[in-house]
Amino acid sequence: MSTILKSVKWGKPALSLLSQMKIIDTSRPTMMLIRHSENHKGQNKLLTEKGKQAAYEFGVQLTRFKKVRIYHTYLDPTMETAKEIHKALTENGVKSEITGSLNLRTVNDPKKTEENMSKVLSSYGVEGKLTPEKEKQLWSRPDNPAKRNFLKWVSGHYSPIYIRPSLDFVQQLTASLMMNLESGEHESMVLNICHDDWVAALLLHWCGIIPEVWVEFLEGFVIQPFGEKLRTVLPSGPIDAEYPYWWRF
Numbered sequence: 566m567s568t569i570l571k572s573v574k575w576g577k578p579a580l581s582l583l584s585q586m587k588i589i590d591t592s593r594p595t596m597m598l599i600r601h602s603e604n605h606k607g608q609n610k611l612l613t614e615k616g617k618q619a620a621y622e623f624g625v626q627l628t629r630f631k632k633v634r635i636y637h638t639y640l641d642p643t644m645e646t647a648k649e650i651h652k653a654l655t656e657n658g659v660k661s662e663i664t665g666s667l668n669l670r671t672v673n674d675p676k677k678t679e680e681n682m683s684k685v686l687s688s689y690g691v692e693g694k695l696t697p698e699k700e701k702q703l704w705s706r707p708d709n710p711a712k713r714n715f716l717k718w719v720s721g722h723y724s725p726i727y728i729r730p731s732l733d734f735v736q737q738l739t740a741s742l743m744m745n746l747e748s749g750e751h752e753s754m755v756l757n758i759c760h761d762d763w764v765a766a767l768l769l770h771w772c773g774i775i776p777e778v779w780v781e782f783l784e785g786f787v788i789q790p791f792g793e794k795l796r797t798v799l800p801s802g803p804i805d806a807e808y809p810y811w812w813r814f
Contacts, residue, residue, distance in 0.1 A: 569618040570783075575603065576619065579783035581800035583626045588803060589787060591630060593796075595754045596746050599623075599785030600761050601642040602649070612645045616782065620646045623783050624653025632660040632753040636745065638667050643758045646783075650756065667741065667757060671718075671734050671766075677727035685714045704779065711779045715765055735770040736811060738763070743790070743813075772797055772806040 570576035579599075589595060602623070603616030612620070627633060633654055637643035647663050654661035672678050686695065689703055689710060703709055717723060719731040746755050761780040768774045768786065772795065787798040794805040795812075 568622070569615055570622050573603070573615060573619065575781040576783070578781045578800045579619070579623060582785060582787070582798075583623065585787070585798050585800070585802065586626070586629055589629070589798065590789065591752045591754075593789045594746050594791055595630070595787060595789055596742065596757065597627075597754060597785060597787045598742075598757045598759060598764055598767060599783055600764050600780050601637075601640075601646040601758055601782065603782045604642040604645075611641055612649075616642075617645065617649050619783060620649035621653045624650035625657055627654060627754070627756070628657045628659050630659065630752055630754040632750060633756055634662055634664040634745070634753065635756045635758065636665055636667050637663070637758045638760065638763075639670070640760070643760070646758045650758070664745075667738070667759065669734065669738055669741065671729050671731075671762065672727070673729065674727040677724075681717070681723060681728075682710070682714055685710050685717070688713075707778055709779055711761065712765075712776065715762055716775075718762070719766065719769060731766050732770055735766050738767070739771075740813070746790070770809060771795060772804065774799075 570580050582599075601612075601616075602620040603613050604610050605613055627650070633650075635647045635651055637647040651661045651663050686692075691699065691703070695703075704711065718728060721730065725733075742755075742757065764780045764785050765776055768776070771788075784800065786800075789796040789798075790808075792805075795808050797804050797806055
């Protein structure tokens with residue numbers, strides 16, 4: 566029974582997604598993509614204690630699958646989230662393995678990325694360090710800075726010298742994800758733990774969906790891509806999306 570996920574404001578989308586697991590046809594190849602759990606701000610980006618507990622609780626509720634293969638990115642929050650979910654699965658009788666890393670990056674120049682976000686924040690009247698109170702206020706808005714920064718990225722405002730174009734990134738990521746999924750077994754799932762902009766970019770380029778506010782911790786979606794349409798299970802429920810023209814079967 567979840568306790569941390571019910572107590573934190575960002576836990577609702579994760580719980581809503583987990584509630585959809587009962588409609589998943591486990592006989593079909595299944596992939597889940599989620600953002601990592603709650604992490605500290607600033608230079609120490611490791612998970613908070615609540616973040617670790619929430620990731621563990623998330624894993625406990627994936628026991629409908631007999632086997633879960635977990636992938637993460639190169640950054641610490643995704644690695645830690647993977648470890649906590651893996652621990653929860655193995656302690657609850659699921660065959661789980663942290664299989665490997667998603668070795669892709671959207672950013673070529675981190676300093677330029679920070680500069681771009683500073684410009685976005687200045688459009689909200691924020692100059693200098695962002696206080697926790699101001700951050701909470703801004704990120705609760707439908708037009709929050711993270712979403713605005715994302716829209717500038719996917720609409721081609723940022724130079725590809727510094728930040729990889731979103732469609733190019735998603736196409737290469739899709740090829741990697743599908744290769745990992747094709748080796749899946751009956752009643753197994755591939756779980757990919759990544760970042761908010763990754764989840765948002767995949768939803769946009771796969772299904773034409775943009776987050777209403779922004780992608781919360783442990784929020785994501787499930788896909789089953791081996792039918793006439795791309796079966797996508799969101800926290801709000803399932804949809805069947807047309808495959809993008811560039812998708813390779």
